[in-house]
Amino acid sequence: MSIFHLIYASTAAPDLKPVDLERILDASVRNNKRSDITGMLLYIEGTFLQALEGDEAAVTGAYRRIEGDPRHQGLVVIQSSPIESRSFPDWSMGFKYLGVEELSKRDSYRNHINNDFYSKVRDLKPDTALAMLREFSI
Numbered sequence: 001m002s003i004f005h006l007i008y009a010s011t012a013a014p015d016l017k018p019v020d021l022e023r024i025l026d027a028s029v030r031n032n033k034r035s036d037i038t039g040m041l042l043y044i045e046g047t048f049l050q051a052l053e054g055d056e057a058a059v060t061g062a063y064r065r066i067e068g069d070p071r072h073q074g075l076v077v078i079q080s081s082p083i084e085s086r087s088f089p090d091w092s093m094g095f096k097y098l099g100v101e102e103l104s105k106r107d108s109y110r111n112h113i114n115n116d117f118y119s120k121v122r123d124l125k126p127d128t129a130l131a132m133l134r135e136f137s138i
């Protein structure tokens with residue numbers, strides 16, 4: 001069966017609380033397990049970057065649900081395409097909460113983190129976005 005992935009960025013709702021992140025993650029793990037979706041979610045000071053991978057219909061179905069979630073807005077799809085193999089086979093949904101400061105310590109991302117972090121993330125090239133998600137999934 002061919003595998004498909006979708007990577008997107010979004011901005012967290014202004015009133016998002018830590019408990020909301022917990023709830024998002026709980027639902028993600030529960031639903032994704034059922035649909036054989038794997039992936040990774042990064043939360044970087046108000047910006048989400050997420051990869052979903054699995055069967056195309058399952059991934060697009062999950063994305064449609066995620067898209068309508070009021071806990072974030074301004075979703076921009078960075079890549080939506082078939083892939084050779086999964087990048088996050090062990091994670092129903094991996095999660096990492098990152099500070100911009102932590103990210104700025106990595107040379108490879110220094111260019112992406114200045115003032116307007118969200119606009120930088122939404123403009124990431126697909127390969128860079130995937131590399132960033134992979135780097136923090138370990």
Ligand SMILES: Cc1cc2nc3c(=O)[nH]c(=O)nc-3n(C[C@H](O)[C@H](O)[C@H](O)COP(=O)(O)O)c2cc1C
Nearest residue numbers: 024027028031032048050062065066069071072093
């Ligand atoms: C940033 C973000 C990422 C999310 N990721 C997923 C996900 O990977 N899988 C999923 O099923 N729901 C995800 N959700 C939650 C969905 O939008 C939705 O609330 C959930 O699927 C509803 O599940 P439930 O009916 O079982 O409570 C995400 C929500 C947000 C805001």
